[in-house]
Amino acid sequence: MASMTLDDGAAERESPDAARPRLSVLLPLPFPGPLDYLGFLPPDTVEPGDLVTVPLGRREEIGCVWDATSTVPADFAPEPSQPIERRRLRPVRALLGTPRIPETLRRFIDWLAAYTLTPPGLVLAMAIRACSAEPPRPALGWVRGNADPTEVRLTPARRKVLDALGNAPRTTAELATIADVGPSVVRGLANVGLIREMVIPVAAPFAALDPDFRPPVLSDEQAIVAQALSEAVDARRYSATLLEGVTGSGKTEVYLEAVAQALRQGRQVLVLLPEIALSAQWTDRFARRFGAQAAVWHSDLGAKRRRMTWRAVAEGQARVVVGARSALFLPFPDLGLIVVDEEHDTAFKQEDGVTYHGRDMAVLRARIADVPVVLVSATPSLESLANVEAGRYAHLTLAARHGGAVLPEVGLIDMRAHPPERGLFLSPVLTEAINESFARQEQAMLFLNRRGYAPLTLCRACGFRMECPNCSAWLVEHRARRELACHHCGHTDPLPPTCPNCQAEGSLVPIGPGIERILEESRALFPDARILVMASDTLGSPQATADAVRRIAAREVDLIIGTQIVAKGWHFPHLTLVGVVDADLGLGGGDLRAAERTVQLLHQVAGRAGRAEAPGRVLLQSYVSEHPVMQALVSNDYRAFMEQEANQRRPGFWPPYGRLAALIVSAATAEAADALARTIGEHAPHLPGVQILGPAPAPLAMLRGRHRRRLLLRTRRNVAVQPILRQWLAGLRTASQERVDIDIDPVSFL
Structure with a gap:
């Protein structure tokens, strides 16, 4: 409908639009705030949170009816724009058949936008991107009709259709496939009344969860912590708790007891994981505990599954959602608990588009929804430890590994004293330890947080380095694909036979190791070993990751070679040795958090060893064995290292101070x-x-x-x-x- 231009107040009073209320509608576009429109004529009304279609220029957009007032403090909110004259406003066109965006999510969008200085419409876009304008259409199927079969000519094809029908309604496609006939035969039976159409009952997209399906056997320490978390859920008010536990201490089983308590109250739960790859093992564990799978939310879901999950969350049918950081923007109507697992992980930071930290925004969403939030880690971030110190977070700890397992012994291999052979990267000390593990029929792991074959390719004739034309970065050789790739922009070039600068033939040499080079070396050193590579290049989907984990658990693998994906909380019961190829990687540069990140990553990698009966051992190859990071890992005193890190940041008021x-x-x-x-x-x-x-x-x-x-x-x-x-x-x-x-x-x- 076109906007109306009125010449005077009398004309406006006579116009039907005079009875329309003024509405604020937030569009998923980079405007500084909501736009004003005219609502429906009474008695039709819309409420804040309703999704509507509105005109914008010559096109139509979906928007959300927004609250007239904001709860964001004035210092954070942008300056309000001047209201547009009523005569220039255009009417809302239609109300969509979608669940309403809850008030707590609308407030969260406003707060996140104000905190990150982002147009609120861009934040709204993340919340409604997967919504479907209409509910799913019911499927139609066929059941037996009222006609007398003796009065109808039954061909052999028609008899096969009736035999295939059974007692449950079946679609045309199903009947045609089972009876091996064409769809016209099915429609012919309908024409003579032998079958009739009916709506096929739609099963709930997610099975019911039973909080008491298979309760775990908890240690005394675990039971105390689980009780404290359950009491926080019972309180039905905001609280923030840091759950710190050594690797293998059973942190997941403990916080799942808080999830169970929220389910007993009939409320919803959000669990955030830093990586999609973690979801396979986590969901299997969840299903064993609650008898059914949780709803999963991440960017790899198909469009249909995303729409179905979004609606199931909005209607309260999806009781527990496990997802990546984007799950924060789902429309939970009755959120009762938020859990952030591996809260220290930098993958929770969204770097592109709307820039936000999933962990911090999870705390904000919990505060707005007035529900407890639990931050979980074996290596908590300094930010979370500072919040504990300041009294903003409660602190619960699990100091012992579950089931009698002990923490692995961590040792250093000084590469200056025990160097590898020329052109190789594994010290003889490490290769001997791997062979000993194989002799005991135990699994070993090599960790190097660097994809590809080599991080740098240069010409030994002129010194030319292969660089990305689009980025200030070297091209990484991927020998398996015979190409050079930039890991920042995705640019690729075929591996050239000559130097692009001096045209010398066969002069390009790889410098330094990537994971493919370690695989090549391992195959030569351990020719009989069954080797599996775990990296984002080799595990392209959650299903591929799940298959890799299954193979490791089934002892179909002797040696795992992995990048940082292997540090993400996996439980490999037969893995007893972890070798870190380059423990110094990550310590260079001017990154404020370089030491903290290195300790966290290597501590998590080390935690994969010895999680069952057999004791574990970790060997760190380092050229700076005296570095505080290496000493902290050997002494297994994470807290002392973080106190030292805090003391270095306080005087200069560096985060978190x-x-x-x-x-x-x-x-x-x-x-x-x-x-x-x-x-x-x-x-x-x-x-x-x-x-x-x-x-x-x-x-x-x-x-x-x-x-x-x-x-x-x-x-x-x-x-x-x-x-x-x-x-x-x-x-x-x-x-x-x-x-x-x-x-x-x-x-x-x-």
């Missing part, structure tokens, strides 16, 4: 990026307790063909960065090829 916000300037040319970054730097705020670092080239100065510069805003913890940033960037004008991205609480500094 201060706040950071990154401004990433990007443009099509280096000159444009420099000019825009300089302009922003010249208008930087000069406020007490606020420091601006930069502008400077980003470590990845070019990414996907765009030149990048960075500025960093640092403040004390009690200073909110959002109002400062909003005022700083107010009025900034950028050209069409220029962008300024804001990352509140950055995790990556690339």
Whole structure:
């Protein structure tokens, strides 16, 4: 319907539109806030949370009727726009047949948008992307009709259809397939009344969960922790608890008791995992505990499954959802508990599009919904430990491995004293330990967090290095595919026979090891071993991951070679030896959290060893065995290391004892990026307790063909960065090829 132009107030009073209420409608587009429309004529009404179609220019968009007032503090919220004259407003066109977006989710969208300085419509887009405008259409099937078969000519084909019908309704396609006839035979039976059409009852998409299906046998320590978490669920109010437990201590079984308590109350539960790959083993464990599978939510779900799951969550039928960070935006009407497993994992940080941290936003969603949230890890982040220290989080610990298993012994291999043979990367000490494990018929693992064959390829004649044309990064050789690839933008080149710079033949040599090179070396050293590679290149789906885990558990594998995917909480009962090929990897560079991340990753990898009766052993190959990270791993004193890390960050007010916000300037040319970054730097705020670092080239100065510069805003913890940033960037004008991205609480500094 076109907007109406009225000449005076009298004309407006006479118009039917005068009776229409003014509505705020948030569209999934980058507008600064909701747009105003006219609602339906009484008695038809819409409520906040209803999804509607509205006109926008010459097209039609789906939007959500939004709340008239916001709960976001004024300091965080953008300046409200001036209301548009009523005569210029256009009416809402239709109400969609979808469940309403709950009030707690609408508030969460507003808060997340304000905190991350993101247009709220872009956050809404993540919440309604999978919604379906109409409920699923009921399937129609055939049952026996009322006609007398003796009065109808029955051909052999028709008799086969009637025999195939049985007692349950079947579709035309099913009957035609079973009876091996054409669809016209089925329709012919309908025409003479021998069969009639009826609606096939639709089974619930997710089976009912039984909180008491198979309760676990808990140790005394586990039972105490489980009781505390269940009491938090019973309280039906917000609380945040850090559940810290050594690897193999049974943290999952413990927090599943809190899930069971929420189910007994008839409420819904959200469990967040950092990686899709974790879902297969987790869901199997969940089904053994509750008698049915949880709903799964991640980006690899097909469109139909996503729509079905979204509606099942909105209607309260999906009681437990396990998913990646995007599951935070599902429309739970009665959320009773949120769990963030492996809360330290940096995969919870969304780097593209809407930039947010899944762990922190899970805490925000729990606070808005007034429900408990449990953060779980064997290696908690310094942010969570600081919140415990400040009294914002409760702290529960599991100090012992479950079932009598003991923590693995961790040892260092000083590569200066025990170097590998020339051109190889495994120390003789490590290869001997692997052979000993094989002799005992136990499994071993080699860990290297680097995909491909080699991270660098250079010409030994002229020194030329193979670099990505779109990024400030070397091309990684993937020998199995005979190509060079950029792991940042996806650019690939065939492996050239000559140097592109000096044309020398056979002069290109790989430098350093990737996981493919370790596989090649392992095949030569252990020719009889059954080897499995676990990396994102080789495990392309949750199903492939599940099959790999099954093979390992069935002892069909002797040696596992993996990247960081093997550190994600797997339980391999026959794995007793873990060798870390390059324990120093990750310690270099200027990353604020480099040491913390390295300790967390290697501690998690080490935790895969000795989780059953046989004791475990971990060997770390290092050229800096005296480094505090290596010493912390050998002493297995994670807490002492984190206290040391905290003491280094407090004086300079580095997170979590201060706040950071990154401004990433990007443009099509280096000159444009420099000019825009300089302009922003010249208008930087000069406020007490606020420091601006930069502008400077980003470590990845070019990414996907765009030149990048960075500025960093640092403040004390009690200073909110959002109002400062909003005022700083107010009025900034950028050209069409220029962008300024804001990352509140950055995790990556690339």
